[in-house]
Amino acid sequence: MLKAGRIWALGAMSGTSLDGVDAAMVETDGEEIFAFGASDYRGYSEGEQAVLAGALGKWPGEDVAEAEAVVQMAHAELLSRFEGAQLVGFHGQTLAHEPRERGTYQIGDGAALSEALGVPVVWDFRSADVELGGEGAPLAPFFHFACAKWIGAERPLCFLNLGGVGNLTWVDPRKDRPEAEGALLAFDTGPANAPINDVMMRRRGLPYDKDGALARRGHVEDGALELFLDDAYFSRMPPKSLDRNEFSDMIGLVNELSDADAVATLTGMSAAAVLRGMEHCPEPPERLLVTGGGRHNPVLMEMLRVALDCPVEPVEAAGLDGDMLEAQAFAYLAVRVARGRPTSGPGTTGVRAAVCGGTISRPEGTD
Ligand SMILES: Nc1ncnc2c1ncn2[C@@H]1O[C@H](COP(=O)(O)OP(=O)(O)OP(=O)(O)O)[C@@H](O)[C@H]1O
Ligand SMILES: CC(=O)N[C@H]1[C@@H]2OC[C@@H](O2)[C@@H](O)[C@@H]1O[C@H](C)C(=O)O
The missing domain is CATH 3.30.420.40 (ATPase, nucleotide binding domain)
Structure with a gap:
């Protein structure tokens, strides 16, 4: 588990509008926000959008290889522009979301991204919540709580x-x-x-x-x-x-x-x-x-x-940045996951008890 103290984390979100990927840095200890840092955006081309739109509604086991490659490449390209991130929060792209029936499905491979960037990556933020009876969404609320404190x-x-x-x-x-x-x-x-x-x-x-x-x-x-x-x-x-x-x-x-x-x-x-x-x-x-x-x-x-x-x-x-709030949320949530702190609870997703979602992948050869 990550040592206590504040770190710079980089979060990335590819939203439901399919317009592109947002990424932003946040300095946090997983409780408090200390500073907001650089941010950037990488739009999807029309061709990439068509590939992603064609994959919407698909579930694991169906062929989403092309969409997965688009998401992976866009994130690697965007996130490699940043410097100084000690941890990455990678939401990926939601293809399907039926928490009460089939679950929730985000594409994007955090292990591969971690290798590509050489930094630990937290990903698959929603599954644990759904498995414990929650909606798996929205997840930004724990970050909104920190934002409310940040703005006083x-x-x-x-x-x-x-x-x-x-x-x-x-x-x-x-x-x-x-x-x-x-x-x-x-x-x-x-x-x-x-x-x-x-x-x-x-x-x-x-x-x-x-x-x-x-x-x-x-x-x-x-x-x-x-x-x-x-x-x-x-x-x-x-x-x-x-x-x-x-x-x-x-x-x-x-x-x-x-x-x-x-x-x-x-x-x-x-x-x-x-x-x-x-x-x-x-x-x-x-x-x-x-x-x-x-x-x-x-x-x-x-x-x-x-x-x-x-x-x-x-x-x-x-004083907040409305284009980057979701990307910042996944930076913040990544630090919470690395610290074993909950990322959702009964009031935000209906999960039975507060749960720490997310999987951490580290580049090979690091602990
Ligand atoms: N100037 C504008 N006028 C009207 N609508 C706008 C304008 N700018 C952005 N939008 C709307 O906002 C959308 C993008 O919103 P946003 O980037 O928040 O979506 P997202 O992050 O993909 O979605 P989600 O939060 O559901 O994952 C655009 O597709 C458009 O509909
Ligand atoms: C399943 C999924 O990806 N849901 C998104 C989507 O986009 C907006 C809304 O629906 C919200 O529930 C969620 O994203 C934000 C970032 C969240 O989890 O808070």
């Missing part, structure tokens, strides 16, 4: 990640540790950018609705919104988590609408899913800090601001 929060607040899928973390910074009872409540709110991106690609051949420009020209169709909110997912008590494509049928609800109305309605659905999620907060948060690409969508942000009675701000308002 004294009252409960929320972090909202608007990626392909949305996830919400309610944090009580008055608690000492993330695993303390009542310190965290976290879950996936519903689809966020994934359906917007899918419709933009299908109808306009564009990867996303830049700055909400198309949604701004449309209006939200209430009937479709109501049908969407009828989904049993929204009345399920958290913790709960989603696969990227679990809501792909929702696109059918906007089939008959114009492009602008369809995208406005999907944007409204993402916001409404967050509002439904906020009802689960044990105490009203003093602010909602938004991370992930969706914070750049002013239409989505405005919908949240109008509907919520707390300030809704990008995480940058608190």
Whole structure:
């Protein structure tokens, strides 16, 4: 096990949007954040994205060799640009996630990456949680707890990640540790950018609705919104988590609408899913800090601001980096794993008791 004390760790995340890999350095002892360091990004080419998209929904035993090679190469290329990392946290790319049925599946080989970089790599963060009855996601909440301390929060607040899928973390910074009872409540709110991106690609051949420009020209169709909110997912008590494509049928609800109305309605659905999620907060948060690409969508942000009675701000308002928070989370979690500290608990994934997920691979010849 890694000796006590602070170290520099490098985390990498390849998210559900399939746009690329983020990587960032964090100095931490696995409890406290001491400093944030360099960060970088390596986008997937269109060809690589097509390979990854073609592998979504596949499980171990199916042929994912090409997708695995893309993920491996992109990470090796990106992470070798960094210097000074004593440990790497490698999330990999989620292909499928059905925690209650078939499990959770991230591709990427941490042992091979460790050999390539010459640094210990923590990977396979989600399986242990699922094996112990948890959702295996979201995992960023233990890091959000450390972020709440880092920004000096004294009252409960929320972090909202608007990626392909949305996830919400309610944090009580008055608690000492993330695993303390009542310190965290976290879950996936519903689809966020994934359906917007899918419709933009299908109808306009564009990867996303830049700055909400198309949604701004449309209006939200209430009937479709109501049908969407009828989904049993929204009345399920958290913790709960989603696969990227679990809501792909929702696109059918906007089939008959114009492009602008369809995208406005999907944007409204993402916001409404967050509002439904906020009802689960044990105490009203003093602010909602938004991370992930969706914070750049002013239409989505405005919908949240109008509907919520707390300030809704990008995480940058608190001095954090919304493009890198997930990569930083896996740097932080890697150090927790190396120290044998829990990375999820009943409040974040519904796992029976706090669990330390992740496998550590060391380069051959090191201990
Ligand atoms: N300027 C913008 N206007 C509108 N939407 C944007 C803008 N910038 C980014 N986005 C949205 O954010 C998405 C990328 O978000 P992000 O990088 O957080 O996703 P991810 O990390 O892959 O997802 P996840 O957190 O689900 O794993 C883009 O695909 C797009 O939909
Ligand atoms: C199974 C999986 O990869 N889930 C991702 C995805 O992207 C957002 C949301 O769905 C969240 O549950 C999770 O990622 C973040 C980093 C997490 O685990 O906190």
